[in-house]
Amino acid sequence: MEDQQEQFVLGIVAYAVQRDISATQLCKLSGISLPELTGKNSITFSAKQLNDLWLNACHLSNDPLFGLHLGESLQLAALGVVGEIVKTSTTVGNAVSIATSLTGLVTDLFKMEVRQSERRFTINLIPNQARLKDSEFAFKQTLDFFMVFLIHELDGFILEKIKPEEARLPFTASAAKEYTRLLRCEPLETKDEYALTFDSKYWDLPIITANYELQTSLLQNVNLLELTQAESDSYRARIYQYLLKNAYLGIVSLEEIAANFNVSPRSLQRKLKDENVTYQEVADEVRKALALNYLSSGKYLIKEISYMLGYNELSAFSRAFKRWTGTTPGSYQKNAIIN
Template sequence: MAYAAQRDLPLDKLCHLSGIDLEALTSGEQVAIGPKQFNDLWLNACHLSNDPLFGLHFGESLQLAALGIVGEIIKSSTTVGQGVEHAVALTPLITDLFGMTVARDAHTFTFRLHPNHARRAASPFAFEQMAAFFLVFAVHELDGLILARVRPERVTIPFADHAFSELERVLRCQPTRSEDDYAITFDSKYWDMPILTANYALQESLLQKVNAATSGKPGSDSWQDKVQQYLMKNAYLGIVSLDEMAANFNVSPRSLQRKLKDEQVTYQELADEVRKSLALHYLETGGYYAKEISYMLGYNELSAFSRAFKRWTGTTPAGYQRNFE
């Protein structure tokens, strides 16, 4: 529902159509939501947003939330494999629509969803949306554990033809159509990688910055504020592209550019402002090399980051950081 609000869906209408008492829910009362209501909530969210891949895009928008969970896993794991096993064990705390297992062979490891058939029968539409959500979340988890954008080896999922290109974009891999198999496979080289405690510190630093930047900020109907907040919340390992941003709001890239132009700002200007804000935060916090910061902000070369930083501030990252030593 929070993501629905972010997508500008009318929550009162969404809840009414789904048979949920929004007033009771927001007042803190105990509200029981049954399988049919849960299924209708997903169905109506897709209908009102005109987005049949609502669950997929919901998972894509949760990079920051994924980091919070991954941060806890990092504290109790020494390798990526241990972190993956701990994450899989947490699945029943999130949903009873399916379980999740991880299996290994000589070359790969695979997350697979195992449907709870009774629950699936009661909430079939919710099952499909949650399955897509979990597969995307698995990608973000690997990203957070090794501080890199991971590309799966294979994704197996039932899907309609029109969804192919968007599944490929979000999951970073051409999907393989199946009758009833939901699985995502990664190269085994990641399994025994050590988890660096520095990863947790970097993630905590980003979470603190985003929380400080967005807490208490009143909601705004301006596209500039919506885009800037989404950029900030999804700035981990680079800045979201214009195409990705447009897909989240279910508009075309050209339409989004036009909406921003009407507010006298460009997407590039907003992206640069977020990069600058995060760069200053990392340098002021201390303990991070310019090369690390450059990579976190999505620059392929340190020289490109240094040029951008000098354009923003008139000095180099190293020169700026010396002021806080």
């Protein structure tokens, strides 16, 4: 379990950095050695270290819903276990069933079970009662993370926005709106139950394995925007990296980005204005970088690229590309392949 848990901890720290938190400070406060975490040798974590990591991440980000927002942000390729799910699955049902058996590779705070009926299937996240005493805070954040992560990554498997029929979990009334946004349904408050119920129509949908490969490729090309060290700490850069890493699910709205960064849309607009850029301009930078990358690879039809970048009409993508480069997607791809 150590390697997968280490990847999970790295994911938490990387997201904290994206939220303008010092990785050195976060790890030091949590009793974790950053050089060891980023080194080549595997390390293990105590229950106290993991609990403190969540506590400090929430405190330093001033975000009590840090786990929820991490679930929205963390990419499936960042957890190596997901690659195993993809390689051995053909449908959503296969993937969900395999995922339940592999959860223990990432955390021992709970286990997952799937119950299926003719009309729906339910994923239950069952607490490990023996671990709650010394990991109560980590348990809540990790459960929140996994519930959102499940929905978010099912989207990536099938290129469709999945909406649960029902979500059951404990939550505070003040956070209900954000839980509704991320879980895509109004959650039902429970005392100690965590469960997501989906329409059975999703169960037999085929997984688009190429989408996982696409995301893996994206994560290998996250530095498509060349920046100075000072610029890399800007909101522009952090939003750019977020959009790029999640581009396989489409370019999200300003409101969604603001919620993930735990600021208001108006505040985020002001911060970007101070950097002399708008959210739309950052989003177009990402689309342009991805379009050039996809076209140059020669692996995708222009129509597919248009769809992957969130354009409903090929003509809209062609107009945007010509505005960015002065040429058409077809001409650019032809020249890139020849050269």
